[in-house]
Amino acid sequence: EPEVTQTPSHQVTQMGQEVILRCVPxxxxxxxxxxxxxxxxxxxxxxxxYNNEISEKSEIFDDQFSVERPDxxxxxxxxxxxxxxxxxxxxxxxxRASIGNEQFFxxxxxxxxx
Amino acid sequence: AQSVTQLDSQVPVFEEAPVExxxxxxxxxxxxxxxxxxxxxQGLQLLLKYLSGSTLVKGINGFEAEFNKSQTSFHLRKPxxxxxxxxxxxxxxxxxxxxxxxxxxxxxxTLTVKP
Numbered sequence: 001e002p003e004v005t006q007t008p009s010h011q012v013t014q015m016g017q018e019v020i021l022r023c024v025p026x027x028x029x030x031x032x033x034x035x036x037x038x039x040x041x042x043x044x045x046x047x048x049x050y051n052n053e054i055s056e057k058s059e060i061f062d063d064q065f066s067v068e069r070p071d072x073x074x075x076x077x078x079x080x081x082x083x084x085x086x087x088x089x090x091x092x093x094x095x096r097a098s099i100g101n102e103q104f105f106x107x108x109x110x111x112x113x114x
Numbered sequence: 115a116q117s118v119t120q121l122d123s124q125v126p127v128f129e130e131a132p133v134e135x136x137x138x139x140x141x142x143x144x145x146x147x148x149x150x151x152x153x154x155x156q157g158l159q160l161l162l163k164y165l166s167g168s169t170l171v172k173g174i175n176g177f178e179a180e181f182n183k184s185q186t187s188f189h190l191r192k193p194x195x196x197x198x199x200x201x202x203x204x205x206x207x208x209x210x211x212x213x214x215x216x217x218x219x220x221x222x223x224t225l226t227v228k229p
Contacts (some may be wrong), residue, residue, distance in 0.1 A: 043219040107157040
């Protein structure tokens, strides 16, 4: 069964450094998402992406964040200058929009900012 | 905008007892409804979903949920829990709109199954 994959599974970085989290959505999906889950808290929407542009973003998704689909398979989340409060689990998700709105989630990347 | 309220932050229960995890939602448009389970230090696993049709949906691991449109609820139930069901459970909604589709999650319910 096709699945969403994410790399790396765990990323440790120093405050102020740039990080890129990578996702490979399911191949025939058209809509892509990033979510964040701070330890012990709920899952929060960051951004949705369709047709090579952001379709919606939350207030969390400020100028420090950007997303890109650099080729036909990868979907990346970049944090330009990480802060301690960016430490969280980041989940990628994708949807094959023609069949309802069931999102398929990746396993997540745990980001630790020191 | 949509919102999800999980009415119990923690639910302790003994093994083999029944359990219900409650979820209410608010939305001005039609939504899809989901329950996810998250084991410690792991990702989100879809338990079950309501997209349309029968309001009683069955999922994995013996869980089921009932969509009640008039009460805007989607409570999760299991007739007999196991120790292995101990985990965090999240209720989520997404808008019936292919141009949006983002999910809004509840705060989660910690289910602890005791021997």
